[in-house]
Amino acid sequence: MVLGSATPVPLAESSSSVTILPLAQGRLALATPIDRLRSDPSVFIEQRGAGGAQDDIVLRGGSFEQTLILLNGFRIDDSQTAHHDLDLPIPLDAMHSIQVLHGAGSTLHGADALSGAVDFLTAAPAASSLVFTAGAGNFGTNEQSVAAELVRRRASSRLTASHNLSTGFIPDRDYRNQNAALESWLSSRLGLTDLLFAASDRSFGASQFYGPYPSWERTKGWFASVRQDLGQRTQSAFGYRRHTDEFILVRDNPALYENNHVDGSWQANLRHTQPISGGLVLLGLEADGDSIQSNNLGRHARNRGAGYADLDLHPHRHRWTFSTGLREEGFSGSSQFILAPHVAGSVRVADALKLRASSGYGFRIPTYTDLYYSDPVTIGNPNLKPESAWSFDTGADWAPGRKLSLSVTGFYTQQHNSIDYVRAAQTQPWQAVNLAGPRFAGVETSATWLPLHAQTVRLAWTAIHGNSRSLNGLQSEYVFNYPTQNARAEWTALFGHTVTLRNSVQIAQLYHQDPYPVWDLALTHDTGRIRPYVRLANLSNTGYEEIQGVRMQGRSVVAGVSLQVRRGR
Numbered sequence: 270m271v272l273g274s275a276t277p278v279p280l281a282e283s284s285s286s287v288t289i290l291p292l293a294q295g296r297l298a299l300a301t302p303i304d305r306l307r308s309d310p311s312v313f314i315e316q317r318g319a320g321g322a323q324d325d326i327v328l329r330g331g332s333f334e335q336t337l338i339l340l341n342g343f344r345i346d347d348s349q350t351a352h353h354d355l356d357l358p359i360p361l362d363a364m365h366s367i368q369v370l371h372g373a374g375s376t377l378h379g380a381d382a383l384s385g386a387v388d389f390l391t392a393a394p395a396a397s398s399l400v401f402t403a404g405a406g407n408f409g410t411n412e413q414s415v416a417a418e419l420v421r422r423r424a425s426s427r428l429t430a431s432h433n434l435s436t437g438f439i440p441d442r443d444y445r446n447q448n449a450a451l452e453s454w455l456s457s458r459l460g461l462t463d464l465l466f467a468a469s470d471r472s473f474g475a476s477q478f479y480g481p482y483p484s485w486e487r488t489k490g491w492f493a494s495v496r497q498d499l500g501q502r503t504q505s506a507f508g509y510r511r512h513t514d515e516f517i518l519v520r521d522n523p524a525l526y527e528n529n530h531v532d533g534s535w536q537a538n539l540r541h542t543q544p545i546s547g548g549l550v551l552l553g554l555e556a557d558g559d560s561i562q563s564n565n566l567g568r569h570a571r572n573r574g575a576g577y578a579d580l581d582l583h584p585h586r587h588r589w590t591f592s593t594g595l596r597e598e599g600f601s602g603s604s605q606f607i608l609a610p611h612v613a614g615s616v617r618v619a620d621a622l623k624l625r626a627s628s629g630y631g632f633r634i635p636t637y638t639d640l641y642y643s644d645p646v647t648i649g650n651p652n653l654k655p656e657s658a659w660s661f662d663t664g665a666d667w668a669p670g671r672k673l674s675l676s677v678t679g680f681y682t683q684q685h686n687s688i689d690y691v692r693a694a695q696t697q698p699w700q701a702v703n704l705a706g707p708r709f710a711g712v713e714t715s716a717t718w719l720p721l722h723a724q725t726v727r728l729a730w731t732a733i734h735g736n737s738r739s740l741n742g743l744q745s746e747y748v749f750n751y752p753t754q755n756a757r758a759e760w761t762a763l764f765g766h767t768v769t770l771r772n773s774v775q776i777a778q779l780y781h782q783d784p785y786p787v788w789d790l791a792l793t794h795d796t797g798r799i800r801p802y803v804r805l806a807n808l809s810n811t812g813y814e815e816i817q818g819v820r821m822q823g824r825s826v827v828a829g830v831s832l833q834v835r836r837g838r
Contacts, residue, residue, distance in 0.1 A: 272368040272388050284590050284615035284625045286371040286662055286678050286713065288312075292364045293392075297402070297802040297831055298771045298791035300412075300433075302361050302389060307775060310731040310755040311371050311713050312387075315815045319822045320410075320433050322444040322473035323486075324355045329371055329680060330709035330733045330751040331384025331658070334688065335633060337374065339388040341465070343494050343508040346381050348559035349532045349566070350638040353512060357389060358467035358492040359450040360431035362400070362416040365392035371713070372680060373631030373660035375609040376594040379555065379575060383631035383658045384682065391465075393425045393454040394418035396835060404802070404829020408822070409436030409443075412829065426453040438822045441476035441483045441520060460498020467492050474520065477819050480646035485520040489513045503541045510534050518644070526644065530566060532637070534559035548582035551594075558601075566641040572601040588617040600634065607632050607655070621670075626663040632656065639688055639701050647690065650701040658684040664713075672719040682709045687739070690746040699746050705739040707748060723763035730756040735780070750817065754778040767796050785813040800831040 272287055288309045292302060299305055301321035306312045315325040315333055325333030334351040337344065340359065347353035367389055374382035400416045412433040419426045430449040437443035450467035468491040475484035494508035511533045518526035536557035543550045553576065560570035579594030596609040613627035635653040642649040664678030685706045690699035711733035718726045732754050740749070759773045771791045778784035788809040793802040803826070810824040 272370040272374070272386060284592060284613040285627050286625075286664060286680075288369040288371070290367040290369070292361070292366050294795075295769070295771065295793070296361060297793040297795070297800065297829075298769070298804060299361060300804060300806070300827065302357065302364055302367065303355065305367060306369070306387070308727075308729075308757065308759065308773075309369055310715075310729045310757045310775075312369060313752045313755055313777070313815075315750070316821065317475070317478050317816055317819050318442060318444055318473050319408075319438070319825070320435055320444050320446055321355070321357075322446065322471060323352060323475075323478070325352060325816075326355065326387060327751055328369075328385035328387075329660075329682060329711065329731075330735055331682070331684075332687070332689065332747045332750075334636065334639075334747070335381065335383035335385075335631070335656070335658070337378055337380075337382035337386040339378065339386060340492070341391055341463070341494070341496070342388060343492075343506070344379065344381075344534075344536055344557065345492060345510055347512055347532065348534055348637055349512070349514060349530050349561055349563070350636050350642075351381075353488055353514065356469055356471060356488050356490055356512065358448060358469045358490060358510075359389070359391070359452075359465075360414060360416075360429045360448040362402075362414055362431065363391055363427060363429040363450045363452065363467075364389055366390050371678070372627060372662055372682075373609075373611070373629035373658060375631040376577060376596045376611040376629060377553075377579060379557075379596070379598065380573075381631075381633045383633055383656065383684070384660070391427075391452055394420055394427055396420055399834040400831060402829060402831040404827050406804075406827030407825055408438045409434070410825065410827055411435070412827070423456045424454065426451070437474055438825075439476070439820065441474035441485070442822075444471070444473035446471045460500060460504075461496075462498070463494075463496040465492070465494045475516075478816075479644075481818075482518050483520050485517045487515045502543065503539070505537075505539050507537045508535070528563065528565045528644070530561060530563040532559060532561040532563075547584035547587075548580065551577075551579040551581070553577050561637050563637070565643065566637045569637055569641070574599055590615045598632075607657075621668050623666045624664075625666070626661075628659070628661045631658050631660060633688070635688055635701075646698050648698050648700045653688055653701060654686045654703050656684065656686045656688045656703070658682050658687075674717045676713075676715045678713040680709075680711055680713070684708065687748055689748040691740065691743040692746075693743055695744075704748065707739050708736045709751075710734050721762075723766075725759075725761045727759045728757075730754075749780050752777045752779050754784065767794055769793050769795050779815075779817075785811050787811055787813065798833050800833060801829070802831065803828045 313327040317323045326336045338354040370386045374386045402414045414431040417428045434445040447470045452465040455462040472487040475486045490512035492510045496506040514530040516528040517523045538555040540553045555575045558572035575598035577596035581592040591614040593612045599606045609630045611629035615625035617623045634655045662680035668674040687704040715729040756776045775787045790805045794800045806825045
């Protein structure tokens with residue numbers, strides 16, 4: 270099923286702006302799954318450290334807190350702070366693909382999907398296999414992973430684990446990441462059962478991450494979920510996530526200032542689909558809750574429940590589609606209910622040309638950090654209101670032949686009560702506030718060309734313009750850190766049916782900053798039992814910052830080998 274759609278439709282028939290990024294092929298060219306997201310220039314990664322130590326996602330100019338992160342459709346957003354939303358518990362080897370929804374998606378996916386949603390997906394293995402991978406590089410980089418897959422007639426399982434570390438490209442920017450996951454799929458008369466358990470442990474030097482301090486941080490967590498088909502039309506699901514965060518302001522002096530947070534969240538949902546003439550109706554119920562215990566934030570808990578309905582029409586042999594839906598969500602301790610509607614449609618005016626348009630409403634409630642956090646450089650605000658946004662887009666997809674496809678989308682977002690941290694001068698701490706309502710408008714374009722049998726060229730560009738009058742002259746920490754221009758050129762070529770070259774150049778320009786280029790290259794041997802690989806990142810050795818004040822890593826090289834053992838179906 271395509272993200273943002275209630276029905277299983279091919280990407281070519283989706284009326285929303287969605288990108289699908291496969292991971293099953295080309296894994297050796299990626300250090301982390303976040304690297305694959307950079308192929309979509311409407312996605313901007315605010316990276317604080319290499320190796321996936323801490324990353325944030327910005328979509329269409331919205332803050333990193335306005336992007337909902339999903340794992341197989343389960344919410345894994347963090348109630349303490351959205352800085353931990355990408356503490357993905359599963360290794361790269363466990364993932365099959367990533368889907369990115371551009372624009373508000375709260376009707377189907379709930380809170381936090383103001384500017385979009387990103388879903389990291391797994392899939393049952395096709396054959397039993399065993400894969401070992403190990404590599405090393407400069408800056409003391411070291412990485413290992415293992416993936417074991419077992420397939421039987423009515424059941425299959427996958428066990429994955431990964432470990433990567435670095436001594437750091439500058440002092441106090443070292444990291445060590447560990448992940449492990451076990452997922453099993455069981456088929457019965459009732460339907461498919463999907464069981465997942467995963468855990469992660471990340472520690473990293475956080476110099477300059479949150480201010481002019483040589484800080485250190487460690488996050489740990491685990492996630493468990495079960496999805497159960499109840500016949501062909503109904504599915505139930507339950508998930509639980511626990512996450513801890515230890516933060517030391519000055520690494521060599523923990524007694525000076527230290528925070529310890531423990532948060533947990535649960536979620537349950539029930540979905541039923543009912544076919545109708547020319548389409549399908551989706552009905553759903555959801556409940557979820559979260560809690561936190563913290564020496565800084567205190568002890569808090571909250572719950573919410575929602576019901577939603579969605580109508581999708583895809584008439585057979587007709588050249589148009591239409592979908593509309595509505596969610597109503599309520600929160601504990603409040604009489605407030607939020608309605609989140611959406612409407613989308615597309616028409617194929619010719620076999621090669623599709624026009625589409627969509628509109629939706631997104632909302633987000635403040636994290637516990639937004640509400641209660643306090644340290645020498647940051648002050649929360651317990652009086653913050655939920656933020657919301659209306660999102661509109663229209664676009665066209667044109668595929669004049671098998672070797673060329675073009676896409677263009679124009680979008681507009683009007684936010685209300687946007688949550689940001691602002692200050693009047695650099696000597697003052699950041700304070701959480703609601704902004705009156707910034708507006709963003711932009712365009713997304715992409716072109717994919719297959720010049721030869723085993724080559725692909727892709728060019729993509731996103732431009733965004735934001736109205737900052739709501740700041741009233743104050744400095745913005747998060748909302749106005751978006752890329753006004755983000756372009757990417759990729760060339761992938763297969764040589765001799767065995768060696769793949771992946772070459773990419775990104776040119777980005779952040780709000781009120783100078784543009785900068787980043788050039789990455791990877792060579793992988795993708796056949797046989799022994800598969801060597803080389804990854805070269807930031808070959809241009811560009812000095813740049815994706816978060817203001819946080820220096821990024823320069824030129825790096827990692828080389829390794831993967832040993833593949835496959836037993837067949």
